Amino acid sequence: MNSYIDETIKKDFTEDAAIRKAIDNIYDMLAELPKEKRLAFFEQISKPKNLDFVKEMGGIYYVVCTHFDREQKEDMITKVNRILSMAV
Numbered sequence: 001m002n003s004y005i006d007e008t009i010k011k012d013f014t015e016d017a018a019i020r021k022a023i024d025n026i027y028d029m030l031a032e033l034p035k036e037k038r039l040a041f042f043e044q045i046s047k048p049k050n051l052d053f054v055k056e057m058g059g060i061y062y063v064v065c066t067h068f069d070r071e072q073k074e075d076m077i078t079k080v081n082r083i084l085s086m087a088v
Contacts, residue, residue: 030038051066074082 030041033041051064053064055062055064
């Protein structure tokens with residue numbers, strides 16, 4: 001296992017060899033596929049899963065319903081961080 005420092009949070013993390021091997025196997029599998037099959041593979045896995053959920057915070061239940069606007073400039077991580085910062 002390799003140890004690294006995550007520069008964004010300044011903490012050590014260890015790369016799991018089994019996970020790295022699985023990722024490398026996926027890369028190898030994709031490299032062998034023709035372009036059309038690679039595109040179909042990524043289209044299949046890129047569709048959002050059901051992301052709706054209910055979250056309880058301080059005795060208040062929040063119902064989160066998701067939808068995506070492909071024209072939007074803000075990515076999901078930025079949006080979630082913005083929403084969470086408003087809840088504090």
